[in-house]
Amino acid sequence: KQEVTQIPAALSVPEGENLVLNCSFTDSAIYNLQWFRQDPGKGLTSLLLIQSSQREQTSGRLNASLDKSSGRSTLYIAASQPGDSATYLCAVRRWQGAQKLVFGQGTRLTINP
Amino acid sequence: EAGVVQSPRYKIIEKKQPVAFWCNPISGHNTLYWYLQNLGQGPELLIRYENEEAVDDSQLPKDRFSAERLKGVDSTLKIQPAELGDSAVYLCASSPGGTNTGELFFGEGSRLTVL
Numbered sequence: 694k695q696e697v698t699q700i701p702a703a704l705s706v707p708e709g710e711n712l713v714l715n716c717s718f719t720d721s722a723i724y725n726l727q728w729f730r731q732d733p734g735k736g737l738t739s740l741l742l743i744q745s746s747q748r749e750q751t752s753g754r755l756n757a758s759l760d761k762s763s764g765r766s767t768l769y770i771a772a773s774q775p776g777d778s779a780t781y782l783c784a785v786r787r788w789q790g791a792q793k794l795v796f797g798q799g800t801r802l803t804i805n806p
Numbered sequence: 807e808a809g810v811v812q813s814p815r816y817k818i819i820e821k822k823q824p825v826a827f828w829c830n831p832i833s834g835h836n837t838l839y840w841y842l843q844n845l846g847q848g849p850e851l852l853i854r855y856e857n858e859e860a861v862d863d864s865q866l867p868k869d870r871f872s873a874e875r876l877k878g879v880d881s882t883l884k885i886q887p888a889e890l891g892d893s894a895v896y897l898c899a900s901s902p903g904g905t906n907t908g909e910l911f912f913g914e915g916s917r918l919t920v921l
Contacts (some may be wrong), residue, residue: 697848725908736810736897737849739914782848786908793862794910796848 694721699797707805714768714800715784721761724786728768731780773804810913814897818919823888827916840883841897855887889919
């Protein structure tokens with residue numbers, strides 16, 4: 694059974710810092726991995742999707758990497774801003790046909806002005 | 807392009823009452839999901855539809871939960887009767903399905919409080 698873990702559960706940093714959020718998964722036989730952002734009381738917004746054949750994806754100040762063999766992904770946020778404050782969740786899809794995402798518990802990020 | 811639309815956004819009911827949530831996926835998306843999200847946790851899949859067929863409902867508590875997706879577009883998730891432990895956010899998501907990347911798009915969720 695695939696298990697996804699995100700550490701730390703919460704993180705607070707000053708504005709302007711670069712930071713890394715971690716995601717680990719127990720079964721390396723994944724099809725892809727997706728990072729989401731969730732603001733309080735809101736749904737999930739897709740940030741980046743990495744296929745199993747890819748090593749990283751970039752969007753603006755965000756960079757997500759994937760190391761399938763070690764069961765890890767990181768989300769790098771450059772020059773953090775107060776507007777980046779949210780909960781960040783990662784989710785893995787086991788294989789193409791399954792179309793099922795298994796989520797981590799999320800990391801609650803607070804950027805202090 | 808409109809995103810995934812859910813209603814109601816909030817619902818407060820007393821235990822043993824019924825409740826229903828509605829979801830309209832992104833136009834053209836064949837795959838629709840209902841997820842349950844408890845406070846401080848990641849979402850957990852309740853049921854997945856491919857068009858009008860429920861292809862994965864193994865996590866759906868069938869004694870009180872039911873879902874339908876008539877005509878393969880909109881979907882309704884029902885709880886009857888609701889219990890205190892059902893208080894959570896119910897998220898609907900959709901994806902194009904088939905051999906695409908499988909990226910999911912979520913609605914804003916329906917927050918249920920059972921008193």
